[in-house]
Amino acid sequence: MTSLHLLTLSLAGLVAANWNVSVAGTQCACAQIGSSYPDKLLFPTSANYTVxxxxxxxxxxxxxxxxxFLPTSAKEVATAVKILTHCDAHxxxxxxxxxxxxxxxxxDNGVLIALSGMDQFTVHKETIDVGPGMTWYDVYSALDPYGRIAIGGRLKTIGVPGLTLIGGVHYFINKYGFAMDNVVRYEVVLGNGTQVVASATSHPDLFWALKGGANNFGIVTKFTLKTFAIPKISTTIQSYNESGICDYITALCDLVKLDxxxxxxxxxxxxxxxxxxxxVSTALLIGVQEGVSRPPSQFANFTAIPGQTKIHNVTTGKQFASGLITPNQMFRVMFSHHTVQPLPDxxxxxxxxxxxxxDEISDVQGLYPTFxxxxxxxGAARVAKTNGIGNVWGLDEQPMILWQFSTGWDLASDDIRVQTWSRRLAESLHAINKKKGISSEFVYMGDAGEWQDPFAGFPEANVQRMKAVRAAYDPLGTFSRLNWGGFKLGF
Structure with missing residues (x-):
């Protein structure tokens, strides 16, 4: 049993044993936050609560x-966290x-801090300060007039904080590293309500831990991100039917091995x-390259495959991101994910x-499966190896494929069936690859299922170092004992 499973079980027992305390803590926190910020607190009877x-x-x-609670400043977040800790509220x-x-x-039944109102930004010469209420499309829009981009989410509606704190896959990681590798400063609210700055020179241990360590240490109220002068990008959208899928997989393996x-x-x-x-199977490539080469040269192996659709364009990061929408509330969605060497077969x-x-679950209503x-x-791992800071992942400089099953469906009554199916399938295939010695235990939080433990795939020394950082900055356990969301470090 993994440390995450043990933690989940222990927390579940804590809730069962102290349910009245949990309810009392929530009531205490809602009352005190409401007293301090009555216009920024919603209850189930409030007009905008459901939204x-x-x-x-x-x-x-x-x-x-x-x-x-809908804060608009770091001070308000700090006040709320101090209240939550004092009230022992989840x-x-x-x-x-x-x-x-x-x-x-x-x-359910606890307090939700919704950061959507913290969407302020400031553009500097080579960086941008962004609030945790921004989406990546907001960031690209802010930088567009300056001909610059940041390394962030590939889809329009993805938020800045979640993606950045878990690592962050972008189109250009081969050259610039992951989103986390391009943060130069975090402003953080700790579990006791203290506000600190984490950077290479201020609280450097916390700075390192936030690079892939998720929400185990505090709430980030501002990210300062590197930006890069890339005024134009070359894009390609290509699709293929079943006859082209083998060549499509070979082409993506060739691309990841380019070094x-x-x-x-x-x-x-x-x-x-x-x-x-x-x-019917349909393979899709959405390819992006810096510069104005049209079609983008790095995708020549894909372009050579006979396909159904081939659309090439030169545009800006903002304009391209504007069309990549993943609307909220379309599906119930589950991920399962593992990592393997780039072997086409x-x-x-x-x-x-x-x-x-x-085909075994084809009767599930609204089934929408994606591989x-x-x-x-x-090159993505090399950035962290050479920047003097690193990140918590500790990846070797080896090309890998993070393969994932994304499954959408309609009905809550199918939840357990789909979850069981997805988990068993992913685990069985990973076991085969592990036996062959071609897999990695690395699991990216952004692609993982809720049943997975990404920290188990990090170097043990890094996990122990993160635990030490957590003990130093959150000794009361606010972000492990009271805030359960996301992937949590074990004890």
Whole structure:
């Protein structure tokens, strides 16, 4: 049993044993926050309560907090956290609301801190200060007049804080690293309500831990991000039917293995959708490259494959992101994910096994299955190895494929069935790859299922170092004992 499972069980026991205390704590916190900020607190009878309580990508996140706090400043967040700790009240924190499992960023009966009102930004010469209420499209829009981009989310509606704190996959990680590697400063509210700055020179241990350590240490109220002069990007959207999928997988393996001395920043979104009713598979490439080469040269192997659709364009980061929408409240959604070496035959076998398995649940209403392959090139890990700071992942400079099953469906009555199916399938395929010695235990939080323990795949020394940071900055356990959302460090 993993440390995450043990922690979950111990916390569940804590709730069962102290349910009256938990209710009393929530009542205490709602009353005190409401007394301090009456115009920024919503109750179930408030006009905007339902809008805020359902402002999530995954319908499964629609829970029922006892009250919702809408701060607009770091001081207000600090006051609320101090109250929550004093009242011993359970709470959740929501940035963009894109993490997709129940309780990751919402809560039943506790307090929800919704950061959507903290959307201020300031553009500097080579950085941008952004609030945790911003989406990545907001960031790209703010930088667009200056011809610059930041390394962040690939889809329009993804929020800044969640993606950045768990790592952050962008198109250009091969050259610039992950989103976390491009944060130069965090402003953080700790569990006792203290506000601190974490940077390379101020609280450097906390600075390091926030680079991939998720929400285990505090609430970030401002991120200062590096920006890069990339006024134009070259994009390609290509789709293929079943006959092209083998070559498509080979091309993406070739792309992730590119490791040039002076790399061109390029990456993409690689997905295969399968319709269990029509038995039709469609592979999709959304490719992005810095510069104005048209079609983008790094995707030549894809362009050579006979396809159904091929659209090339030169545009800006803002304009391209504007069309990549993942609307909230469309599905119930679950992820399962593992990591493997970039071997085309292996990935094609995973795809074929997944497709056969989808047929087993084809009667699930609203079934929307997607096989996703995210690329982790050697260059992405090299940035952290050479910047003097590092991150908590501790990845080797080896190309890897982060393969993922994303499954959407309609009905709550199918939750357990879909979850069990997805988990068993992913675990069985990972076990095969592990036996062959071609897998990694690394699990990216952004692609993981709620049943997975990403920290188990980090270097043990890094996990112990994170625990030491947590003990130093959150000795009362506010962000492990009271805030359960997301992936938590064990004890």
């Amino acid at each position: 805020e309580a359902t402002s999530y990508w995954d319908i499964r996140d629609n829970l029922h907090p006892s009250c919702i 709470f959740a924190v929501r940035g963009g609301g894109h993490m997709n499992f129940p309780g990751s960023n919402n809560i 040039e001395p002076n790399p061109i920043a390029a990456g993409g979104v690689f997905t295969i959708n399968y319709n269990a009713t029509t038995k 292996t990935l094609y076998s995973i795809y074929q096994a997944w497709k056969r398995a989808v 996703i392959m995210n690329l982790s090139p050697a």
